[in-house]
Amino acid sequence: MKKMKFEMTPQMKTLLLCIIVSAALLAIGLLSGDIGVFSNMIIIAVFIVVVPQFLMGYEKFRSVREYEEKFPLFLRDVIESLRSGMPFHKAITIASKIDYGKFSKEVKKMANQISWGMPLNRVLDIFTERMRRSKRMELALRTIKETYMSGGDVVTTLESVADSITTLDDIDKERKSLLNQYVVLIYAICFLFIGIVAAINKLMVPIFTSTAQTIGGFGVLSNPCGGAENPLCSMIYFISNVFSINPESIGAYYTSLFFLMSMIEAICCGLVVGQISDNSVVAGVKHSMIMVVISFAAFGILVRLKMLGV
Numbered sequence: 001m002k003k004m005k006f007e008m009t010p011q012m013k014t015l016l017l018c019i020i021v022s023a024a025l026l027a028i029g030l031l032s033g034d035i036g037v038f039s040n041m042i043i044i045a046v047f048i049v050v051v052p053q054f055l056m057g058y059e060k061f062r063s064v065r066e067y068e069e070k071f072p073l074f075l076r077d078v079i080e081s082l083r084s085g086m087p088f089h090k091a092i093t094i095a096s097k098i099d100y101g102k103f104s105k106e107v108k109k110m111a112n113q114i115s116w117g118m119p120l121n122r123v124l125d126i127f128t129e130r131m132r133r134s135k136r137m138e139l140a141l142r143t144i145k146e147t148y149m150s151g152g153d154v155v156t157t158l159e160s161v162a163d164s165i166t167t168l169d170d171i172d173k174e175r176k177s178l179l180n181q182y183v184v185l186i187y188a189i190c191f192l193f194i195g196i197v198a199a200i201n202k203l204m205v206p207i208f209t210s211t212a213q214t215i216g217g218f219g220v221l222s223n224p225c226g227g228a229e230n231p232l233c234s235m236i237y238f239i240s241n242v243f244s245i246n247p248e249s250i251g252a253y254y255t256s257l258f259f260l261m262s263m264i265e266a267i268c269c270g271l272v273v274g275q276i277s278d279n280s281v282v283a284g285v286k287h288s289m290i291m292v293v294i295s296f297a298a299f300g301i302l303v304r305l306k307m308l309g310v
Helices: 010-032 033-083 088-095 099-116 120-130 135-150 152-214 231-242 250-278 284-304
Strands: none
Touching: 010 135, 010 152, 033 088, 033 099, 033 135, 033 152, 033 231, 033 284, 088 099, 088 135, 099 120, 120 135, 135 152, 152 284, 231 250, 250 284
16 A cells, blocks of 8 residues: 655745744743733734745745746747647657746656656646646646547647637736726725824824813823733834834824724735736735835834824
8 A cells, every 4th residue: 555645845844834933932922921022922923924825825826827928838839849740748848948937947847757758648647736726727738638638639729728828818917907097096095094094193182182181181191001911002012112102192002003904904905906906815915015014114204204103
């Protein structure tokens, strides 16, 4: 009986390493006995586990998109070789010497397997398994294999597949250009939210403070947390220290809450942009990171200009 061999992928290794580091951070936070430290460790641990997985997923998405763009070029080069009377397996070997960017390594794997004497149908099966992330390519490769195995006209099939994939790519590009206006709109919403936050802080917080002075007759409003006694208050104190705001002030409380809201909005808006423009939530990771950086920088500038945190 054959033993099943379990092999960890780079993504699984990264996830395991991130989980170990996160567990160590949580243990440190727990041993500290400080709820504030433990809460911050939870936040950091979540980022350590989640962010690398999103980035690796986005990198795979980019690779698949590049494969889909180069695949028709590869098929047309194979077609030219087949028309000259070259056998299918030899045509793939010749095509492996052409540069297709990242897709070249996949073509070279097929050429190496053919040089080892592996049957072409088995080579196509393995290649199809590697391309499972792209439903478009998986279906095309299965069609090509069935045509080859049944003795059909491989050249005609390859031409049809190449033309179909090229047409689908053109449709995707056209759809993306038509939806770009909505992408711009979502970015504008992200900036508008930051502007609204600055306006609320500049206009409403002083009103609350003056009202409290009129009614209570003493002091100014202070941070209602009063101390890092729960995860939310701990997070508010942490954000206040990041932006160098007096953590005891009411401005620190509202600025921290608005900052958390803007981060959530930036991440969600970025994922929506990815779904709209590339028909994939994973593609939105890039936009989420851009919006998060913009929001963080905007809050930093607004705090320096005394438009937030006062």
